[in-house]
Amino acid sequence: MSGKRTDYISWDEYFMGVATLSGMRSKDPNTQVGACIVSEEHKILSMGYNGFPTGCSDDDFPWAREGEPLENKYFYTTHSELNAILNYRGGSLEGATMYVTLFPCNECAKAIIQAGIKRLVYDSDKYNGTPSTIASRKMLSAAGVDIQKYEHTGRTVTIQL
Ligand SMILES: O=c1ccn([C@H]2C[C@H](O)[C@@H](COP(=O)(O)O)O2)c(=O)[nH]1
């Protein structure tokens, strides 16, 4: 055997795969989101998933979607994109790309823009058309962030854990 392998995964498959794996750490029973931030040199800089802040127990804080604001998850969850940005300890994210398994909400869009992230690759767009994602798209576009829908290749990867 002399030539190189040809069936290796692409950069997009690799980074969206890492984002997907990161999302599998989420305890949210309804929507698990993973994010992976990558440098212009294809180096992984940071990762994140949606969950409660450090010190806020996954067993004590609520995962419900409904009910009083203090009794459901929305006031308490840190979104995967923000976690990925905050988890980065290396300095600037200027020019980086974020791979994320769900199109970002308006709050995450603001954090992405302010962090200097210039390219966004997303997978699910299940909240497309809601005020939050409309505002998000509007801000990301105005800020010049290159938004790309991840194109599934159909490749299945099995990892035995
Ligand atoms: O930009 C986003 C938007 C949402 N999330 C997280 C926050 C929640 O944990 C879930 C959404 O829950 P639903 O039950 O689908 O309303 O997704 C995120 O990480 N990033």
Ligand SMILES: [Zn+2]
């Ligand atoms: Zn968000």
